[in-house]
Amino acid sequence: MLLFLLLSACQLQPDMTIKEDWLHYKAKFLASDGRIIDTGNQNVSHSEGQGYGMILAVKNNDKDSFQQIWQWTQTNLQVRKDKLFMWRRRAELPLSDEDPNNATDGDILIAWALLEAATLWSLPDYKKEAKDIMKDIKQKLVDSWDGLPILLPGEYGFKTSDATVINLSYWVFPALHAFKTFDADPVWANLAESGLQFLKRARFGRWQLPPDWLQLNSDRTMFPSKNQRFGYDAIRVPLYLMMAKIDNEALDVLADYWSFYQPYTPAWIALNENTMDSFGASDGISSVREMVLWSSGRKINVDKVTLDDDQDYYSATLLLFSKLTYQQTK
Numbered sequence: 543m544l545l546f547l548l549l550s551a552c553q554l555q556p557d558m559t560i561k562e563d564w565l566h567y568k569a570k571f572l573a574s575d576g577r578i579i580d581t582g583n584q585n586v587s588h589s590e591g592q593g594y595g596m597i598l599a600v601k602n603n604d605k606d607s608f609q610q611i612w613q614w615t616q617t618n619l620q621v622r623k624d625k626l627f628m629w630r631r632r633a634e635l636p637l638s639d640e641d642p643n644n645a646t647d648g649d650i651l652i653a654w655a656l657l658e659a660a661t662l663w664s665l666p667d668y669k670k671e672a673k674d675i676m677k678d679i680k681q682k683l684v685d686s687w688d689g690l691p692i693l694l695p696g697e698y699g700f701k702t703s704d705a706t707v708i709n710l711s712y713w714v715f716p717a718l719h720a721f722k723t724f725d726a727d728p729v730w731a732n733l734a735e736s737g738l739q740f741l742k743r744a745r746f747g748r749w750q751l752p753p754d755w756l757q758l759n760s761d762r763t764m765f766p767s768k769n770q771r772f773g774y775d776a777i778r779v780p781l782y783l784m785m786a787k788i789d790n791e792a793l794d795v796l797a798d799y800w801s802f803y804q805p806y807t808p809a810w811i812a813l814n815e816n817t818m819d820s821f822g823a824s825d826g827i828s829s830v831r832e833m834v835l836w837s838s839g840r841k842i843n844v845d846k847v848t849l850d851d852d853q854d855y856y857s858a859t860l861l862l863f864s865k866l867t868y869q870q871t872k
Contacts, residue, residue: 560869563862564602571595571855572607576614577631582854589619589627589648594859596655600662601866608659615652624682625674627652629696643696646683647712649675654717657724669724676721680729687758690736691729706758707767710744711778713737715786741779741792747813749799752776752792766813773810773819777827777860780834784867797838800831807831825853826860833864837871 571579571591578591592615599608619627622642629645631637656672659665683694685706693712694700700707715737721730744756746766753766754775783790800807807828809819823831853861 560862560865561602563865564598564604567598567858567862568607571858572611576610576612577618577633578611578855580855582856584632586630586632587618588630589615589645589652590629591648591855591859592619592627593648593651593655594863597651597658598859598862598866600655600658603662605659605663608655612656612659624678625671626678626682626697643698644683646679646693646695647709647714649679649683650712650714650717653679654714654720657720673725676725680727684729684733688762690739691732692736692758693733704760708740708756708758709754709775710737710740710752710756711754711775711782713740713779713782715782715788719786738788738790741790745795747772747811748816749802749811750795751799751811751813752779753813769810770814771810771812774827774856777830781830781860781863781867784833784837784871785863787871793834794838796831796834800835824857824860826857826864829861829864833867836868 571581572595573579577587578595579585579587580591592611595611596608596615599605599611615627618631618637619629621628621637622644626644626649628640628642629648631640653672653675656668656675660668660672682697685692685694685701687706692706692708695707695709695712713733715734718730718734718737722734740756741752744752744764746753749772751772754771754773755766755768756764757767758764780793780796783793799811807823809821809823809827811818
């Protein structure tokens, strides 16, 4: 079954293709109990995947699937003493053996999905649940560095006396914009602005790209951390910018990078040395690339990306979000 990503206005059939994609996505990744299965990561489930599934359900006006995904998420991940979510659950392990830490992007995605659902289906309880999550995000996950508010990737494990590690793809700009609408606290607007400031300052390597992980040091310096790449995490940065309709210089930088290597699309590029992936990007990463090239007015050489049975959860998720973004911005 082939589902096409067509990135020119004359080719995209928006309502039909998105609905078909969502049906195929559910068949592949949504278990009968509401669990989104990460097929590229030992079939685990995590708060990020649940959040993405909830967003896709509400964008497709699929109330039953939304409630199914949310019920599993509440029961199996919202098991901490606060309203945040355990970042991962594995089917074969008891709850006591799992890491209780959260993943901030998952918390943000879930809260955003609940707000969208509350509006679409006039369900005020979802709005209350979202605000409870947002309250704990503010209390436990917002910190500061060099005068800028930052998002800790999780409650534990990312901050020492000398440095803090952040992930720029955890700045889910459309969610932060939605939070501003429902909560008058200026923290959301300040976080959105700080994310743009980091994208301006945290640029590395030949192409001046943002890293997957960024270390912020007490002496006000910063450098790529962990894998020291632009890759599987940072690929979401341009997607979130476009979803929030933010015209940022980072999009032009990425368009230059991807245009140079056409028609090849690397899955990642090292920022501190001249090396890159040699196998090529997944269709999901390629779809984000196509969106960036389209938004910058570049010529697109490949106008179709297929969603087939070989794609894993993350690639398929990027593909569907790229299609949604195209619908909203064309």
